[in-house]
Amino acid sequence: MKVSLCPSFLICICACMCVLVSWSWLRIPGVLQRLGFTYFVLSLMQTFSPYREIPPKEVGCPVQDVVLYWPEWIFIMLLEVVWLCVSFLLPVPNCPTGYLGAGGIGDNGLYPNCTGGAAAYIDRWLLGDNIYWHPTCKAMYRTTEPFDPEGVLGTINSIVLGFIGMQGILAAILSKCTRDEGFIPVNKNLWSLSYVACMGCMSFALLGVIYFVVDIKGWWGGQPFIYPGTNSIFVYVGHSLLGFYFPFSWEMRFQDSHWEQLFQSLWGTALWIFIAYLFYRKHFFLKI
Template identity: 25%
Template sequence: MKNRIISVDIFRGLTIVLMILVNTPGTWSSVYAPFLHAEWHGYTPTDLVFPFFLFIVGTSIAFAYQKKTPSASTYRKISIRSLKLIGLGLFLGAFTISFPFIKDFADIRFPGVLQRIGVVFFFAAIMFINFNWKTLVGICAVILIGYWLLMGYVPVEGMESTFDRAPNNLANYLDVKVFGTHNYKPDYDPEGLLSTLPSIASSLLGIFTGLILTSKRENKVFVLVGLGVVMLVLGYIWDTFFPINKALWSSSFVMVTAGWANIFLALIYYLSDIRGMKFGSIFKYAGANAITVYFLSSFVSKLFYSIKVDGETSLHGWLFQHIYVHDFMPMKLSSLLYALTVVSFYMLLAYVMYRKKIFIKV
């Protein structure tokens, strides 16, 4: 694409790198607090990563589909890409290392990260090519306010609704009813059914940022920072009524994470696209094959946990214990070093793929 905005590629690659970092510690029992999700309400730096990726999915849609019109061909391409993402996610959830290489049906998790990306991409792209930005703002507002009202005021089997992790939480209730044993946890899933609605809004907010970046307006950095600050303020005000919560993907969570995404993207845009600094190229390489790198990291990680050494210890655990664990080193640091090694490998892989012009489109 001509006049490509480098900061978008850097931001996309950075989010993928962070996703791998927080997903592959040496041991989950020893992880620094910023690399863990919030227990329930509130958020940590780790909770920003996935919404950042959905945000940049929206921004990328604004670039890739700005000249597309509704047609059978366009709908087909969007649908195929969405189904590929969902299919890859279902494969990760169903795969097991033992024959016949598929888990028992009751043990397969249906929701997941790639599944959510596929669904969000489908609806965000379809809406973008059919509606103008004003209509999209209205749709985004309806989604976020409607989700808040559903979660806060719809009773669950005669019980007053709650935002807590409980049977009368509407999102949790629907996930258990619809997916049963196919959830991440017995009582909820962080990529659940109802919470997918506001995650679409995360991508729509990214579309608005993409429209700003592709426009001819001046002072884009100030516009993005200003927009980010407004979203943060609205999100924190909303937090008093509908708590910031990643597992529920609450409306306040959408606003706060989109606010931070705009501010961080504005900073990267200023450094790379305006000042022309050679900033974050290594992340740009990862961003060029973002889904491929993420899928490979998830699949290989699953293999490392599944392959047993000496019949008991996983390959992951064996490597961690024999290479990274030392008496002179805090366990949390060892765990982080393992994750950084994994990240370094995939960043190198992304660099090699980029240099060899290998771009796998999913």
């Protein structure tokens, strides 16, 4: 059984949510919003491209993808120039220009109110001060400023990530093969250029390995991960609503124990895979 949510039904749900939720603290950006906007821009690029279908690979032309799609590459490079200029040249009040740190107690507590630098400044300017108050850096760096890891500026690099696919050498150069000592540190919350290049490289390489193992050689059918993949929306929403409750998680006995956190994460993932498997057996698939 496939359950599909029609657009009108979704509009009704959104309307009801707008009535129940206060606009003063409603989070406008988000993971799904970023993914949707990223693929929207990429689809527009492909729609207006003179090469809407992938042409056959010419022998002896390893850079055919770059040569044929040069307008898209120019657009992507312009987007990245915008990100670089805004991130490193935009003056942020009471903060160093080009600051990419977490603020709080980071950098020896020199810039406690500068979380996110230009990225957070733009979000506050466009979306107001009531943006996301629970970023991942809050617990570690004891930050007091709001910051949205899926904000406006980082979305530029998510588009670049979706287009590039693989730029591992670039990531190594920008980060100097270090965690936070490079020209542009690897920073997921900011979606920095080095993070985009690193993730693009890793995902492209992993996709290549999976394609070889599953599709070419047939050594593995993708189990058990095909089951949550067939009900990805259900698993995502279910985890968002129930992921912090038993039996998916519990109050940890040792807060600083990485092993307990790892076990809890693996246990919760295994439970959702099992639930997805039961729905797969029942032929129940939730689609939008």
